[in-house]
Structures are given as structure tokens and as C-alpha cells.
Amino acid sequence: MRREARWGYILTLPFTVHLLVFFAFPFFFSLYLTFTQWDMFNAPAWIGGKNWVRLLDDRSFWSSLRNILLFALVFVPLQTILALVLAFFLNQSIRAKSFYRVIYFLPVVTPWLAGGTMWGWMMNKTYGLANYLLGLLSLPPVDWLDSKHWVLPITSVALVNVWKGVGSSMIILLAAIQGVPKDLYEASSLEGASRWSMFWHIVFPIVSPMIFLVLILSTISAFQAFDVFLVMFNAPNIVPDSKVTPNILIYKDAFLTTKMGYASAMSWALFIVIMAVTLVQKRFEKRWVHYG
Amino acid sequence: MKSGFKLSLVSLLAISLTACGNNGDDGNGNSSSPSSSDQPPASSAAPKEMKLTIGLPGAYDVTKKEIIDGFIAKFPNIKTEIVEVPWADFATKITAEIAGGTAPDVWVQENAIVLGYGIRGVAEDLAPYIKKDLNDADYISGLYASKTPDGKVYGIPHGINPVALAYNKKMFADAGVTPPTDDWTYADMIEAAKKLTKDTNGDGKPDQYGFAISQGITQGWYPWTRSYGGQVLDDTKTKAMFTDPKSIEGIQAWSNLVKDGISPDADFLKVAGGDWKAFGAGKVAMYFMQYSNQTIINKEFADLDYDTVMMPKSMDGKRIVPIVTNSWVIFSKAKQASKDAAWEFLKYYLSAESQMVLAKSGTSIPVQKNAITELDVNTNPKNKKAFSDGIAEGGVTTDENPSWQEWRLAAQPIFADIYGQKLSPEEGAKQIQQKVQDILDQNR
Numbered sequence: 242m243r244r245e246a247r248w249g250y251i252l253t254l255p256f257t258v259h260l261l262v263f264f265a266f267p268f269f270f271s272l273y274l275t276f277t278q279w280d281m282f283n284a285p286a287w288i289g290g291k292n293w294v295r296l297l298d299d300r301s302f303w304s305s306l307r308n309i310l311l312f313a314l315v316f317v318p319l320q321t322i323l324a325l326v327l328a329f330f331l332n333q334s335i336r337a338k339s340f341y342r343v344i345y346f347l348p349v350v351t352p353w354l355a356g357g358t359m360w361g362w363m364m365n366k367t368y369g370l371a372n373y374l375l376g377l378l379s380l381p382p383v384d385w386l387d388s389k390h391w392v393l394p395i396t397s398v399a400l401v402n403v404w405k406g407v408g409s410s411m412i413i414l415l416a417a418i419q420g421v422p423k424d425l426y427e428a429s430s431l432e433g434a435s436r437w438s439m440f441w442h443i444v445f446p447i448v449s450p451m452i453f454l455v456l457i458l459s460t461i462s463a464f465q466a467f468d469v470f471l472v473m474f475n476a477p478n479i480v481p482d483s484k485v486t487p488n489i490l491i492y493k494d495a496f497l498t499t500k501m502g503y504a505s506a507m508s509w510a511l512f513i514v515i516m517a518v519t520l521v522q523k524r525f526e527k528r529w530v531h532y533g
Numbered sequence: 534m535k536s537g538f539k540l541s542l543v544s545l546l547a548i549s550l551t552a553c554g555n556n557g558d559d560g561n562g563n564s565s566s567p568s569s570s571d572q573p574p575a576s577s578a579a580p581k582e583m584k585l586t587i588g589l590p591g592a593y594d595v596t597k598k599e600i601i602d603g604f605i606a607k608f609p610n611i612k613t614e615i616v617e618v619p620w621a622d623f624a625t626k627i628t629a630e631i632a633g634g635t636a637p638d639v640w641v642q643e644n645a646i647v648l649g650y651g652i653r654g655v656a657e658d659l660a661p662y663i664k665k666d667l668n669d670a671d672y673i674s675g676l677y678a679s680k681t682p683d684g685k686v687y688g689i690p691h692g693i694n695p696v697a698l699a700y701n702k703k704m705f706a707d708a709g710v711t712p713p714t715d716d717w718t719y720a721d722m723i724e725a726a727k728k729l730t731k732d733t734n735g736d737g738k739p740d741q742y743g744f745a746i747s748q749g750i751t752q753g754w755y756p757w758t759r760s761y762g763g764q765v766l767d768d769t770k771t772k773a774m775f776t777d778p779k780s781i782e783g784i785q786a787w788s789n790l791v792k793d794g795i796s797p798d799a800d801f802l803k804v805a806g807g808d809w810k811a812f813g814a815g816k817v818a819m820y821f822m823q824y825s826n827q828t829i830i831n832k833e834f835a836d837l838d839y840d841t842v843m844m845p846k847s848m849d850g851k852r853i854v855p856i857v858t859n860s861w862v863i864f865s866k867a868k869q870a871s872k873d874a875a876w877e878f879l880k881y882y883l884s885a886e887s888q889m890v891l892a893k894s895g896t897s898i899p900v901q902k903n904a905i906t907e908l909d910v911n912t913n914p915k916n917k918k919a920f921s922d923g924i925a926e927g928g929v930t931t932d933e934n935p936s937w938q939e940w941r942l943a944a945q946p947i948f949a950d951i952y953g954q955k956l957s958p959e960e961g962a963k964q965i966q967q968k969v970q971d972i973l974d975q976n977r
Contacts, residue, residue, distance in 0.1 A: 280653050281628060281631070281632040282631050282632060282650075282653045282654065282655050283653060283654060365800060365803075366800060367798075367800040367801070367804075368800060368804055387799075387953060387955075389950070389955040389956070479942055479945040479946050479949065480946055481946035481947065481949065481950055482946075493942065496624075496625060496628065497624075497938065497942065498936075498938055498939040498942070499628060
């Protein structure tokens with residue numbers, strides 16, 4: 242047994258070392274950094290809780306949390322519902338099913354740089370397609386991305402993010418829906434169930450664990466949003482508070498002004514927020530997710 | 534056996550962790566222990582069989598290959614290695630390399646960043662080197678763009694990039710407006726810009742503008758703020774001055790150009806491809822042009838008939854000419870011998886031979902006085918004196934200090950909102966003042 246255990250340790254050693262060096266060490270080191278001032282060029286200087294105190298008073302950081310919260314509130318439910326509806330219909334016997342699946346998945350493999358630039362132009366106030374269409378309906382132009390009211394630009398970006406992300410969520414849910422036994426559809430059909438009843442009483446409960454997974458993953462990715470803002474607002478390092486996200490602030494402090502201590506404090510604060518939101522989601526899990 | 538196994542495990546972990554850390558050696562045998570920047574160089578002569586690594590962001594698009602090749606040919610005893618990196622990736626790369634102690638011995642970067650390196654002990658103080666080997670009288674004051682209030686010099690200019698007023702001759706002639714002169718004030722410029730702004734297709738919106746204001750610091754809000762008598766930072770560079778009434782007046786004048794329709798808005802310039810393209814395409818009659826812009830304008834708009842005059846005079850008759858400098862920096866943690874080789878390279882870069890090459894390239898203005906007389910006056914803009922005399926008369930950096938990058942990044946989005954008429958100059962100045970002052974206080 243001891244001999245087997247020894248071999249076990251030896252064979253898992255590369256993974257253990259990898260885990261310790263590239264995951265555990267940075268994790269705890271970044272926590273230590275939150276209590277330091279570190280410019281990356283000299284040894285970190287211990288400053289106690291000053292970074293955390295500054296964080297409480299940092300208007301930009303609180304604005305970024307407000308922005309990302311709205312972003313998540315728009316993006317997560319919208320993407321999940323849309324992905325579920327698409328997955329349900331693309332599981333039906335319809336013509337050119339594969340074609341539609343490819344079309345809906347295409348944005349996932351489109352680079353953000355191309356997709357974001359395209360959407361940026363479509364949402365341009367003066368020359369954009371969106372306002373051109375509104376003009377045809379005699380509606381006034383909307384400043385989708387540059388409005389001084391923060392809600393509008395953040396919502397616009399969240400919608401673009403739905404376009405980009407719905408395909409991957411759809412694939413996960415489609416796989417789950419395809420696992421629903423066909424005889425359940427047949428039996429309910431014989432009982433005269435409508436398509437809505439089939440969806441709500443059969444499909445939804447069975448795929449609910451996957452919906453929960455999609456919700457958790459989408460929420461985490463929403464709070465970590467970076468590239469979509471990076472592309473849609475052109476200059477991530479000079480976005481105003483009304484459009485900033487925590488990850489942009491972290492990037493700016495860590496890599497543009499090398500204030501690694503404060504950037505680490507913001508990273509940990511974001512981690513705490515994401516953990517809290519995930520725990521809240523987990524708490525409500527039993528109310529609607531059905532396992533087996 | 535069991536304890537032996539544990540020992541092996543611990544040793545392996547220790548080796549792995551050590552490999553990831555900075556062990557004080559850059560892997561090339563270079564010690565990372567800082568050498569005292571107060572000590573003058575042991576010798577200015579290039580040591581025999583030296584190794585020198587030169588970091589070139591933007592490669593030979595930024596630094597002329599002719600200069601590098603000339604140095605390599607002239608100093609065969611210095612084994613020179615060139616590290617080329619795209620300009621956009623350089624900041625990230627160099628930060629990691631400095632942290633790891635593996636930075637090149639000498640490289641070029643934005644001057645404001647170099648000042649930040651200075652206070653963090655990354656950049657070698659070049660004051661003793663300059664004192665020993667250079668004659669001040671041979672150079673313009675721009676040589677000391679990286680000088681700190683306490684007399685340290687953390688960089689040598691790669692070249693000076695000043696701003697001048699560029700104007701489209703044809704548009705002025707067509708509109709019957711007298712072309713600008715070096716005696717123009719801001720009021721003269723605005724008056725002419727009004728006359729040059731036209732709705733040529735009758736759709737109720739201008740499609741030709743008199744002047745394109747920039748949202749950025751160097752060609753935009755900095756010269757406007759200063760020229761109306763205001764300040765951005767005070768003389769000690771520790772106090773923000775955005776809420777000074779004269780500063781607000783300058784910001785107001787700057788944003789009014791968009792408000793009054795004399796300057797195009799951000800969307801117009803975005804579609805046009807930027808201010809210099811709008812100027813090149815004849816959609817804008819004037820703009821504040823950086824010296825380096827000429828190469829790309831001449832390349833893309835070969836038929837454009839334009840010239841430059843000095844920046845307009847301020848309200849008080851003085852002239853503010855913002856200059857941008859990229860600076861060569863010597864890595865303070867390199868071996869002394871490598872530093873000496875790096876200084877040998879910088880001396881060569883500052884020599885008449887190299888500075889003439891720089892003068893003819895049109896990318897920036899050299900700091901050597903003789904070389905300035907060799908600026909190419911056969912290509913547009915022919916009045917290169919608008920730049921060189923501008924530096925002499927009113928050349929100023931954009932209040933660069935070690936936290937410049939940080940406070941500029943904080944101020945810029947608010948200026949963008951003022952430019953976009955989303956925020957009044959008074960309210961915007963208040964917000965900028967608070968943000969910038971916080972940063973200046975944190976960096977004290």
C-alpha cells in the first residue's frame with residue numbers, strides 16, 4: 242500500500258507542482274499584495290489595509306461595479322432565455338436545422354475585434370444602421386454607445402454580448418434537450434399536450450441543471466467582462482466612469498500604471514462579489530433545479 | 534526511504550519556485566543588483582568585446598536602421614543585439630522584463646514613462662555621463678526633456694516632436710482668407726476658422742470645417758488651456774490647476790469650437806479616419822500638427838498643398854508649443870560595462886552623423902543644433918522653422934512628471950465628455966481637478 246501511495250505521489254507530482262506554482266501561489270500571493278504597494282520593479286512594501294480603505298472611497302470602482310451589475314442583469318437572463326428558446330426550436334424537425342445551428346453559433350467564433358467593430362459602427366449615433374432604421378420609422382436617433390446616461394451604453398454592450406454568447410449557451414442547452422427521452426414527447430402528445438406544455442412541464446425540468454450551469458457560467462463571465470468593452474469603446478484605458486468595468490480598472494492599474502497592490506485589492510473585491518452572487522444563485526438552486 | 538522521498542519532493546518544489554522567481558541574475562550572467570546611479574561611468578570608451586542589447590519598439594519604423602547599422606559598423610567590439618518589438622506590445626513586454634531583470638541595456642520609450650522609471654530606480658541617471666562627455670552648447674534645451682527638478686536626467690531624446698499650425702493653402706485661397714502667419718493669435722485662428730467652415734452641399738450641416746480640434750492632450754486641451762493663461766499642473770508638478778478660472782476659459786474655448794460647429798465632432802473625424810486624414814482629404818482647413826505627421830500625410834496625400842506656421846500666440850502674447858519626446862533609457866540594473874556600451878551608443882546617436890540622418894528622416898527633430906539646420910525644406914511642410922523655432926520660443930512638455938501617465942489617463946475621459954458636449958467645462962474641470970489631485974497626492 243505504501244509503495245502504491247509513493248507511486249501515486251510521484252505520478253501526480255507534475256500536476257501538484259503545476260497547481261502549486263501557477264494556481265495556489267498566485268492566488269495567495271495576490272491576497273498578500275492587496276496589503277502592499279508594489280510597482281513590480283522593487284520589493285512590495287507593506288501598507289496594511291490602505292488599499293482596502295481606498296477601495297471603499299474609490300468612485301470609479303463603485304461605478305464599475307454598478308455598470309457590471311446592470312450588464313449582468315441584462316445579459317445573463319436575456320442570453321439564457323434566448324439560448325433556451327433557440328435550443329428548443331432547433332431540436333424540432335425543421336428544415337435546414339444544421340444551417341440555423343451554424344448561423345447562431347457563428348458569432349461565437351467571430352473574433353471580438355471584428356464583431357465589436359461592426360456593432361460599434363452599426364450603433365454609431367450619426368452614421369449607424371440602427372439609427373438609420375429608427376429614422377425610417379420617424380423615430381429620433383439614439384446615442385447607443387455615447388449617451389451621457391450610463392444605462393444606455395452599458396445596455397447596448399450587454400445586447401452585443403448576447404449576440405456573441407448566445408450560441409455557446411445554445412449548444413450546451415441543445416445537448417441537454419437532445420437527452421430528453423423521445424417517449425416523453427410521444428406520451429404527452431397522445432395526452433394532447435401543447436408545445437408550450439411540453440416545454441414547460443417536460444423539457445424545462447429535465448434540462449434545468451444545465452440551465453443552472455449556463456446561468457452560473459454567464460454570470461461569472463459577465464462580471465469579468467473585458468474584451469467586449471475593450472472593443473466597443475475603442476480606448477479601454479481612457480473610458481469614463483460611466484462605461485468602465487472592474488476588469489478594465491484592474492488592467493489599467495496593473496499594467497498601465499503598475500500599481501499591482503491596488504489592482505490586486507480590486508481583483509479580490511471582484512472575486513468576493515462574484516462569489517457572493519454565485520452563492521445567492523446556489524441558494525435558490527433547489528427551488529427550481531431538478532436533479533434526476 | 535519515506536523521509537528521502539519527502540526531501541526529494543520539497544527539493545523539486547523549491548527548484549520550481551526558484552525558477553519562477555528573480556534570483557538576481559538575468560540568465561545572461563547579468564547581475565540585477567542596482568548600481569549606484571550617483572557614480573559617474575568608469576570610462577566613456579567602449580570596452581573591448583562588450584555585449585549590448587538595444588530594445589527597439591516599432592523597430593526601424595521608429596528608429597532609423599541607418600543609425601543602428603552605423604553604430605554596429607563603427608563599434609565592432611560591441612556585440613550588439615537588436616530586440617525588435619511592435620510599438621503597441623512594447624510597454625507590456627518591457628514591464629515584465631524589468632520585473633524579471635532581463636530588460637535590454639538600452640531602449641526607447643515615452644519620456645513620461647521614463648521619468649516614472651527614474652523614481653523607481655529602473656533608469657540610470659545620465660547626468661554624470663552627459664556632464665563628462667557632451668558639450669551643452671551643441672544641443673538645444675530639449676536634450677534635457679527627462680531632467681527632474683533635483684537635477685537627474687533619466688533619458689536622452691530619441692527626437693523631439695513639436696506641434697505647429699498646419700493649414701491647407703488651397704482651401705484658404707478658395708475662401709479668400711489670408712493664410713496664417715507666425716504672428717497669429719488664437720483669436721485670429723478662430724476668426725479664420727469660422728470663415729472656412731462651409732456647408733458645400735446645402736444639407737444644413739457643414740461638410741468643410743475651418744479647424745479640427747484634437748481630443749488628446751498634446752494637440753488638444755493642453756495648448757488651449759495654457760494659451761488662455763491657465764495651467765494644467767503648477768510649476769512643481771504636484772498641484773492640479775484645472776479649476777483655475779483661466780484654465781477653464783481655455784477648456785471652454787477648446788470645446789466651443791465643436792459646440793459652435795467650427796470643428797467637426799468625434800463621429801465626423803472617426804469616419805474621416807482622424808484629424809490628419811480629414812486635413813489631408815481637404816475636409817478641414819487647419820489643425821495642430823505634430824512634426825511626425827508629415828511623413829504619413831506626404832505619403833498618403835502627395836498632392837496636398839499645405840504648410841505650417843508656428844503655434845498661435847497666447848492671449849498674453851507668449852507662445853505655447855507642446856513637445857512630445859520619446860527617450861532612450863539605460864537600464865540601471867545592467868552591468869556597468871553594458872551601461873558603458875549603452876552610453877557609447879547614445880553618444881553615437883547624439884553625434885552629428887546620426888542626428889543628420891534623423892533630421893532628414895522627417896520623423897522627429899534632432900536635439901543637435903547643427904542637425905536642425907539640415908531639416909528637409911523641399912518636402913511639405915516647407916516651413917520646418919515653424920517647428921524648430923517653435924521649440925526655441927515656447928517648447929514645453931505636457932507637464933510630464935513620474936505620474937503623468939496615470940493623471941493623463943484619469944483626465945482624458947472627462948475631457949472627452951467635455952469635447953462631446955456631455956459635460957460643461959466648469960463641471961468637467963471640477964471632476965478632473967479632483968481626480969488628478971488625488972493621483973498627484975498618492976504619488977508624492
